[in-house]
Amino acid sequence: MPLARAWSVALIGIEGRLVEIEADIGAGMPGTKLVGLPDAGVREAKDRVRAAVRNSGEKWPDTHVTLGLSPANLPKVGSGYDLSIAAAVLAASGSVPAAKLLGTVLLGELALDGRVRPVRGVLPALLAARRGGYRRAVVPVESLFEGALVDGIEVAGAERLTEVVAWLRGDRALTAPGPVVEEAAPEVPDLADVIGQPEARWALEVAAAGGHHLLMTGPPGVGKTMLAKRLPGLLPPLSDEEALQVSAVHSVDGSLEPSTPLRRVPPFVAPHHSISVAALVGGGAGLALPGAISKAHRGVLFLDEAAEFGGERLESLRTVLEEGEVRIARARGVVSYPARFQFVLATNPCPCAPPREVDCCCTPNARRRYLSRLSGPLLDRVDLRVRMRPMTAMSVHEGGVPEPTSTVRERVLLARERAAKRWAGRGWQTNAEVPGPALRRDYALPAEVTRLLDRGLDRGAITARGADRCLRIAWTLADLAEADRPDADHVAAALEFRDRRAA
Incomplete structure (x- = not known):
């Protein structure tokens, strides 16, 4: 037989x-x-x-x-x-x-x-x-x-x-592969194009340095989308292992290009707010295919007009933001896809969204309903929140020429090197990946440094998860300042980034 x-x-x-x-x-x-x-x-x-x-x-x-x-x-x-x-x-x-x-x-x-x-x-x-x-x-x-x-x-x-x-049969040889083609560095929009918004620019730099999630709230036309699109230009290139992970996801998806198979540039994914849950987190018949969050692995997932995405789509991201992967159960089995990305959201403060907040014609209930689409548990997982100011003639000229991407990127890379060296023995690459228990137990800060944070916990201004994220931001601020450890000012600045009024 x-x-x-x-x-x-x-x-x-x-x-x-x-x-x-x-x-x-x-x-x-x-x-x-x-x-x-x-x-x-x-x-x-x-x-x-x-x-x-x-x-x-x-x-x-x-x-x-x-x-x-x-x-x-x-x-x-x-x-x-x-x-x-x-x-x-x-x-x-x-x-x-x-x-x-x-x-x-x-x-x-x-x-x-x-x-x-x-x-x-x-x-x-x-x-x-x-x-x-x-x-x-x-x-x-x-x-x-x-x-x-x-x-x-x-x-x-x-x-x-x-x-x-x-x-x-041994009669001929098959075709051998050619040399590896790496993705050429694309022309990323420059930060110098963004006029004004010093607080938002600083928040973007902190987010890039520590791998933190970011929420930008402000009226239309102030530069929220412009800033988000410039974040990949501040991030370091992907390592060999990260590039293979990203390329593997795109290979399964069928979107890997022969001209640039090895992706070194962090991906930037910005889905429309009409996207389905299956297209966002992954799904399909049989065994699930990767969604937009997996295509953004080791890169940036940007949700513009975040309040328009709807609760079901936004809430489906809560577990993913904590674990860095998505697990999709189907009748034929459970599929896991990597999804460790930087989450960036941009939203208007109300439905009418006038250029100036004083011109808003929305009722308080309408504003509350609009912003409540971004639930508390989801916002609690967003490290940095920044309120953007309307553009004025004064803000256009203040501060001189805006810093270009190259200048900010140098500071970001130095801060990332300091963090990578500090966490090298633990397997973490950025401050945003460090678990809260490790920060509180192995890298605990003195009581006088965290006193303001303790007061916020006591008053209910922040949650325990929010306190952990404040500590991560404080370490990032210390890295940007080239300090060995965060001080009380860094913790206070981190707590200011968690201000609920910025949402």
């Missing part, structure tokens, strides 16, 4: 699981049976693969073929198993040797004429194959740019099934 094996990868979120494809050719009526929890796309693979094999000049077995995908309890989704199924069947029928299939992962969809089509998630699949100890991988030629990003595994590309058959 001929039996052969090939290997592929199933993706659960951005985590890959190795899948063994077994092909058994036995006696019986001609037909193909596929087992192992396949979805509709995988069930159709037997027809695609059979046509591709025949149109590639190879013979499909004229007896019963059983295809098993193991682990059998793992849901199999998509068309990326076609190439490995074809290789397993051809090896079982004796058309090709099975020697090269050992230690090799095959990924790709087959067209009916034998072309190997690209599939989503090649980058995380190759990372999983490397972790599993596999030595080689065969992917579509169009996906070779993703294979070039993974070291420690030999990646080759095929354009047609006939090339894979010839490679298995």
Whole structure:
């Protein structure tokens, strides 16, 4: 009874699981049976693969073929198993040797004429194959740019099934990947374009230095969106590990560009307020796909006109802001996607939003209802809150020429270096990632420094979570001031950033 094996990868979120494809050719009526929890796309693979094999000049077995995908309890989704199924069947029928299939992962969809089509998630699949100890991988030629990003595994590309058959027979070599192409630094808007707003500019610098979340409240046209779009220009480039994480999310989403596969620039995602909950946090039929928050991983998620997003969408972000990942449960399993981003919100103070607050025609109840769309628990997770002033002729000229992004970025990078050096032994990179218990226990400040914070807790002005975030902001302010530890002024300034009147 001929039996052969090939290997592929199933993706659960951005985590890959190795899948063994077994092909058994036995006696019986001609037909193909596929087992192992396949979805509709995988069930159709037997027809695609059979046509591709025949149109590639190879013979499909004229007896019963059983295809098993193991682990059998793992849901199999998509068309990326076609190439490995074809290789397993051809090896079982004796058309090709099975020697090269050992230690090799095959990924790709087959067209009916034998072309190997690209599939989503090649980058995380190759990372999983490397972790599993596999030595080689065969992917579509169009996906070779993703294979070039993974070291420690030999990646080759095929354009047609006939090339894979010839490679298995030892008659030819497959296409090798080219050099790694990194994303060129885009032209980020400059902070010098923003006139006035010294408090908001300082809040943006503090947010960039510590990785803090930020809320900007003010009338329309004062520069809230302009400031938010300039935040990525203040952030440091992504490390190798972060760049691979970001690229893996975009690979699963299918939005990874061949021209810039390795993303070094922190992403900036600004969804419209009509976005659905599934598009924001992730979702879809079967196993969920990543949403906007995962595409903003290690970057900036900007919600303009935040009060217009609605409670359901905003409240769905509360757990994500604390944990840095989103877990989406479906009938077929639970999918986790990374979602550690800087959260930036911009909102008007009321529905009518006149240029000057004194001209507001909204009733107190209307203003209260409008701002109550940003719930207390959500705002409690936002570190910095700043009230922006209307533009006046005086504010345009005050302070001279605004500082450019390059000058502010130097201070931000120095502050981040100080924080990274301080937390290096704990695995944290920014002050915003430090847990509150660690700040209070291992890096506790003297009582005279935190006296104002204790008073705020006693009066109910801030919550315990808010106190922890004040401590994180105080450490960021100390880093910007090149101080070893925060003092009472830093704590007071941090508490001022938590002022509820700025929301």
